[in-house]
Amino acid sequence: MIKQVQEPLQIKGSVTATILEGHETVTNLQYTEEFDFLMAGYADGTIGAINERLEVAFVLTDDLTKDTCSTGMKHRPVSRNYPITNTFMCTYSNGLIKCWNYNFKECTWTTEEKRLTAGIAYHPRNNKFVTFGDNRRINLYDEDSKRQERVLSASDDKNSINGHTHTVTCASFHPRNTNELISGGLDNTVQFWDTRQPNAMRNISGVTIVGPGLEFTPKGTEFLTCSPDGRTGATLKIWDYATGKETLKFDGDTFKVAPLYCGTFINRNQFACGGGEPNFVRLLDINTKKNVALVSNINKPVKGISAGPAERNEFAFCAGKRIYIIRSIPK
Numbered sequence: 066m067i068k069q070v071q072e073p074l075q076i077k078g079s080v081t082a083t084i085l086e087g088h089e090t091v092t093n094l095q096y097t098e099e100f101d102f103l104m105a106g107y108a109d110g111t112i113g114a115i116n117e118r119l120e121v122a123f124v125l126t127d128d129l130t131k132d133t134c135s136t137g138m139k140h141r142p143v144s145r146n147y148p149i150t151n152t153f154m155c156t157y158s159n160g161l162i163k164c165w166n167y168n169f170k171e172c173t174w175t176t177e178e179k180r181l182t183a184g185i186a187y188h189p190r191n192n193k194f195v196t197f198g199d200n201r202r203i204n205l206y207d208e209d210s211k212r213q214e215r216v217l218s219a220s221d222d223k224n225s226i227n228g229h230t231h232t233v234t235c236a237s238f239h240p241r242n243t244n245e246l247i248s249g250g251l252d253n254t255v256q257f258w259d260t261r262q263p264n265a266m267r268n269i270s271g272v273t274i275v276g277p278g279l280e281f282t283p284k285g286t287e288f289l290t291c292s293p294d295g296r297t298g299a300t301l302k303i304w305d306y307a308t309g310k311e312t313l314k315f316d317g318d319t320f321k322v323a324p325l326y327c328g329t330f331i332n333r334n335q336f337a338c339g340g341g342e343p344n345f346v347r348l349l350d351i352n353t354k355k356n357v358a359l360v361s362n363i364n365k366p367v368k369g370i371s372a373g374p375a376e377r378n379e380f381a382f383c384a385g386k387r388i389y390i391i392r393s394i395p396k
Contacts, residue, residue, distance in 0.1 A: 066113060066121045078358025079394040084387055085119060091383035093369040095138045098149045100374040102167060103381055105388055106135030112155060114167060125165050127172060133159040137184030141208065147192055156182040156196055174211055178204065184277060186236040195246065197233035203248055205260055220264045227264040229256060235279040237288065247288060249274035255290065269309045276326040276368060282351065283333045287312065291338050293324035300325040301338055315349060331372045331380045339367025339382050346382055360391065
């Protein structure tokens with residue numbers, strides 16, 4: 066199902082790349098809680114578990130996922146209150162939301178939404194998550210009860226921009242403020258939410274986000290956006306959360322205005338983002354505001370990134386049918 070291949074990548078910085086090619090387009094990927102597997106979601110609805118030997122150890126699928134596409138997956142953040150569960154949630158293009166146990170290789174529960182569900186975001190401390198998709202709404206779930214608690218959406222007031230007006234592609238919970246989260250999508254806005262209220266509290270405009278390209282900094286005072294629109298001179302920006310004002314545009318290399326489709330923190334200080342035209346991934350230091358590494362000449366646009374084990378300084382990204390595992394070279 067998967068094999069190691071070579072590709073004439075151009076690499077700047079002290080990193081190495083291992084490239085795997087599978088049977089189908091990889092739409093998203095996520096390391097498991099203990100980093101024993103890299104789970105790859107495919108366009109045919111299957112999920113492959115890649116082990117440390119770079120082999121597919123097993124495949125997760127059932128009759129409900131055969132004619133759909135995996136769109137996103139996340140495991141619950143590990144904490145003292147919520148220890149390792151060996152489970153993760155996965156969303157699908159036909160509206161399915163499934164909880165998979167990868168120890169037992171089975172689905173433990175399923176619910177369904179009447180929409181194209183584009184992805185999922187977990188609360189950093191509580192056992193809650195949100196899903197989002199093409200009906201402009203964000204659904205808040207409690208994982209313990211397996212019930213939907215609230216729908217976050219725009220009001221009927223056409224004079225107020227207090228919610229999304231197009232597909233929602235990403236969301237990120239505030240790391241410290243229990244009830245707050247932000248979301249982005251195809252309507253050129255980032256919306257600020259309090260889960261105790263049905264409508265958004267405020268918003269910023271001018272930011273289109275087409276994939277998982279929205280994330281808070283660890284302290285929560287700022288957040289980053291990855292956009293495909295470079296008309297303003299940069300596609301990776303940092304914003305002040307309290308004021309909603311842009312604080313920085315990254316202009317670190319020759320690809321500074323290339324479209325970005327995804328991004329995530331690899332550790333507390335480094336952020337990886339990827340895109341297309343040209344197809345590339347770059348790793349940046351948030352403190353120095355400089356590039357750490359740049360991987361380019363990738364065969365397809367980069368659509369997903371996941372942070373790997375810190376001791377190996379590892380992360381993975383997907384582009385087309387290929388998965389790229391990037392590791393820092395020890396100094």
